Amino acid sequence: MDNKPVPDIVVGRLPIYLRALTFLKTEHREITSSQELGDRLGISSAQIRKDLSHFGEFGKQGTGYDIRHLEANLKQILHVDRMWDVVLIGAGDLGHALANYRGFAGRGFHIAAVFDKSGDKIGREIVEGLVVEDVVTLSERVKQVGWKMAIIAVPAEEAQPVANTLMEAGVKALLNYAPISLMVPSGIRVEHIDPAVHLQHLTYYLG
Amino acid sequence: MDNKPVPDIVVGRLPIYLRALTFLKTEHREITSSQELGDRLGISSAQIRKDLSHFGEFGKQGTGYDIRHLEANLKQILHVDRMWDVVLIGAGDLGHALANYRGFAGRGFHIAAVFDKSGDKIGREIVEGLVVEDVVTLSERVKQVGWKMAIIAVPAEEAQPVANTLMEAGVKALLNYAPISLMVPSGIRVEHIDPAVHLQHLTYYLG
DNA sequence: TAGATTGTTAATCGATTAACAATC
């Protein structure tokens, strides 16, 4: 009966909830409440309960939420109860940092391949077991292996062409670090990360 | 008369508009319209006009917006018509990438100092002219110099203590890369960047 | 039982969109 899609803004908060639950686990906590989560995240408890109610009933009246149970459910909802291979384009400083980032594995992601166009990066082992490949082979390799997610860490002027190549080859979701708004057709999802955008958001309030 | 603060969600779009205008300049464009901007950004033209109307009248009926004029106004509104010194904490892979990032200078930011706690990083020149300092001196240095903005690029378990030190020393705005929700008092602004959160937002839609 | 907290409904609040007079 409930045919309406869950609002994207709600979906966007689920990873935050999941991260908080995983953190609570490191503190050896077993039960939490919408109140406690809200206090930690700066979100109202009502909003957290409402958000979760889109997906089912995960708590117990009078008690709260079993942390492991809710965590497992959120992982399922977000489809990170499995590992996703992610292809990374760009082996500069940022690409290097992303390839070496230890935080992906525990949260459902594995950098499966790295591509660059620069001759002095191609063939180098950017991290144990991961050799930088030539971007001219990107399309072929994506089609062959069937990767669905990519991280774009190339200069601004190359980002749109790289995105086009990826989408044409079957990639459905992009995380873009280039300081440019990617244009994508409907059916493709994009998230943008641009530190200068965030800093400028902050300076507005600094008078 | 208009005493109401501009909604934060509107403020958050201004840096996107600014980035698009700067991009149009690189294409040697001089005039644009809310329609064109909206098409490029995936935002309705009405929303762009409404957003801008909170701050004044920047366009001309029948013509559109002078790109340089609107860009200059947005820079003023966002307070990036000047340069901001930013202190960076964490000199790992990510800190290294941020310290070397060429994109900050043109958008109002300068990494003024880098701190780390690791003995084999302290004293090393992370980038031309920028020597990694010992984090035990962070509080003292921040108070002395008066930095107002910081980027946190330390492991999750150190992020909150580092944030506390920074806030106690007078920092008012934080950009946090650690995968944890920082708790801050009102009056302090925080933005979070967590690639895994964005990737999980994407996987929701990948079935 | 008494106390606590959920899931949900209805009310409130806020943001987006549509439409158009003004005007370049």
Place this chain on the structure above:
DNA sequence: TAGATTGTTAATCGATTAACAATC
């Protein structure tokens, strides 16, 4: 002038919050 596009108003749409019955 005719055409285009702004700035703004009012209508619509959607998200958040408050409140509380249900119940553990």
